[in-house]
Amino acid sequence: MLFELIGWVGAILFILSYYLLSKGIWKQNQAKYHVLNLLGAICLVVNAIHFRDTANILVNVVWAGIALMAIYNCWTAVFRSKS
Numbered sequence: 001m002l003f004e005l006i007g008w009v010g011a012i013l014f015i016l017s018y019y020l021l022s023k024g025i026w027k028q029n030q031a032k033y034h035v036l037n038l039l040g041a042i043c044l045v046v047n048a049i050h051f052r053d054t055a056n057i058l059v060n061v062v063w064a065g066i067a068l069m070a071i072y073n074c075w076t077a078v079f080r081s082k083s
Contacts, residue, residue, distance in 0.1 A: 003050035010043025010060075031074040038067035 017036035020026040026033045041064035048056035 003047050006043045007047030010040045010047060013037070013040030013043065029074060029077070031071050034067045034070040034074065038064055038071065041067060 013036050017026070017033055017040065020036075021028065021033055041060040044060040045057055045064065048054075048060060
Protein backbone atom coordinates (compact mmCIF):
# COMPACT_ATOMS: atom_id res chain seq x y z
CA MET A 1 0.00 0.00 0.00
CA LEU A 2 2.80 2.46 0.90
CA PHE A 3 4.68 1.87 -2.36
CA GLU A 4 1.52 2.26 -4.39
CA LEU A 5 0.88 5.60 -2.64
CA ILE A 6 4.45 6.71 -3.40
CA GLY A 7 3.85 5.86 -7.06
CA TRP A 8 0.67 7.92 -7.13
CA VAL A 9 2.45 10.87 -5.54
CA GLY A 10 5.13 10.63 -8.25
CA ALA A 11 2.52 10.56 -11.00
CA ILE A 12 0.71 13.56 -9.51
CA LEU A 13 3.98 15.50 -9.25
CA PHE A 14 4.72 14.84 -12.95
CA ILE A 15 1.23 15.90 -13.99
CA LEU A 16 1.29 18.98 -11.77
CA SER A 17 4.66 20.15 -13.07
CA TYR A 18 3.60 19.71 -16.68
CA TYR A 19 0.28 21.44 -16.05
CA LEU A 20 1.98 24.45 -14.43
CA LEU A 21 4.41 24.63 -17.35
CA SER A 22 1.67 24.30 -19.96
CA LYS A 23 -0.46 27.01 -18.35
CA GLY A 24 2.52 29.38 -18.35
CA ILE A 25 2.53 29.61 -14.56
CA TRP A 26 6.04 28.15 -14.48
CA LYS A 27 8.76 28.51 -17.10
CA GLN A 28 11.06 25.82 -18.50
CA ASN A 29 14.13 27.59 -17.15
CA GLN A 30 12.90 27.66 -13.55
CA ALA A 31 14.49 25.20 -11.15
CA LYS A 32 11.19 24.56 -9.34
CA TYR A 33 9.74 22.94 -12.47
CA HIS A 34 12.68 20.56 -12.70
CA VAL A 35 12.72 19.89 -8.93
CA LEU A 36 9.09 18.77 -9.10
CA ASN A 37 9.99 16.47 -12.01
CA LEU A 38 12.94 15.09 -10.04
CA LEU A 39 10.76 14.36 -7.00
CA GLY A 40 8.18 12.68 -9.22
CA ALA A 41 10.85 10.53 -10.84
CA ILE A 42 12.27 9.52 -7.46
CA CYS A 43 8.83 8.49 -6.23
CA LEU A 44 8.19 6.46 -9.36
CA VAL A 45 11.60 4.79 -9.15
CA VAL A 46 10.88 3.73 -5.55
CA ASN A 47 7.52 2.38 -6.67
CA ALA A 48 9.01 0.58 -9.67
CA ILE A 49 11.78 -1.01 -7.61
CA HIS A 50 9.23 -2.38 -5.16
CA PHE A 51 7.14 -3.87 -7.97
CA ARG A 52 10.23 -4.95 -9.97
CA ASP A 53 9.14 -2.96 -13.02
CA THR A 54 12.51 -2.64 -14.76
CA ALA A 55 11.31 -0.63 -17.76
CA ASN A 56 9.75 1.94 -15.44
CA ILE A 57 12.92 2.04 -13.35
CA LEU A 58 15.01 2.82 -16.43
CA VAL A 59 12.70 5.52 -17.76
CA ASN A 60 12.45 7.32 -14.42
CA VAL A 61 16.16 7.10 -13.61
CA VAL A 62 16.85 8.72 -16.99
CA TRP A 63 14.11 11.31 -16.30
CA ALA A 64 15.67 12.07 -12.91
CA GLY A 65 19.08 12.46 -14.54
CA ILE A 66 17.67 14.92 -17.05
CA ALA A 67 15.99 16.85 -14.24
CA LEU A 68 19.28 16.97 -12.29
CA MET A 69 21.11 18.35 -15.33
CA ALA A 70 18.41 20.96 -15.82
CA ILE A 71 18.54 21.99 -12.14
CA TYR A 72 22.31 22.31 -12.38
CA ASN A 73 21.96 24.47 -15.51
CA CYS A 74 19.36 26.69 -13.82
CA TRP A 75 21.52 27.24 -10.76
CA THR A 76 24.74 27.87 -12.68
CA ALA A 77 22.87 30.41 -14.86
CA VAL A 78 21.82 32.24 -11.70
CA PHE A 79 25.39 32.33 -10.38
CA ARG A 80 26.78 33.46 -13.76
CA SER A 81 24.29 36.31 -13.94
CA LYS A 82 25.36 37.55 -10.49
CA SER A 83 29.03 37.85 -11.42
